[in-house]
Amino acid sequence: MTADALHTQRDHARFLVETKKAHYAFTVKKNQKGLYKQLRTLPWQKATAEFYNRSTGQGRLETRVVQALTVTELGVDFPHAAQVAKIVRHRTSVTTGRRSRETVYVITDLTSRKASTERIAEIVRLQWVIENRLHFVRDTAYGEDASEIRTGHGPENMAALRSFAINQLRATGHTNIAAGFREMVRAF
Known part of the structure; x- marks a missing residue:
């Protein structure tokens, strides 16, 4: 299971491995200050495994350098935790030339x-595919x-209905979901 930084929680890791017998790959950002600091100060100069991708x-050129350490x-x-990866992303906007770097x-x-x-x-890239194709x-x-549905099972039910609608639009050949949604509304 992959998850963004919001779900990088110790209880989630225990639940997945101990109860579900599943594996996890969690993103660690600065919302987990202690863990982030601990990972940042690992001996990255000793990392033997490295992967480079461009x-x-x-609208951007992106270079990713991935290093990994066994942390047991x-x-x-x-x-x-068995392994930690450090991903450094260098991005250059094709239109403006503006550069950024994120670790x-x-x-x-x-x-x-x-x-x-x-x-x-x-x-990690597959996590963003899910994020971009569904949540976004x-x-x-x-x-x-912006939904104000917040009680009981309302939020989960509405998320399921929205996902169902998106999947139905994709199944009928719509690549632009907003345009497909407008087309379906006009049909009624």
């Missing part, structure tokens, strides 16, 4: 045999973040 898309002997304070960490229970640096990079669309096309 891509273009969404480094005292990282996170349940079942994030990924903590996982997967060993280096199960997840190379290249595989970790792929796992639910918010922009259906205004999910």
Whole structure:
């Protein structure tokens, strides 16, 4: 299971590994100050595994450098942690030339045999595919973040209905969900 920084919680890691017998790869950002600091100060100069990737898309050129360390002997304070990856992203806007750099960490229970640096990079990219194809669309096309439905099972039910609608639009060939939604509304 992959998750963004919001779900990088010790209880989530325990639940996935101990109860569900699943693996996790969680993004660690500055919302987990102690863990972030601990990962930032690991001996990254000793990282032997490194993966380099360059891509273009969404109006930018992006270079990613992924390093990984086995942390079982480094005292990282996170349940079942076996490996940590440091991902440095360099982005250049194609239109403005503006450059930015971001460093994030990924903590996982997967060993280096199960997840190379290249595989970790792929796992992180797949998380963004889900984010962009579903969560972003639910918010922009259906205004999910502005929804005032907050009690009981209402939020989960509405999220399920929005996801169902998006999947139905995609199944009928719509690539622009907002345009497909407007077309369906006009049909009624």
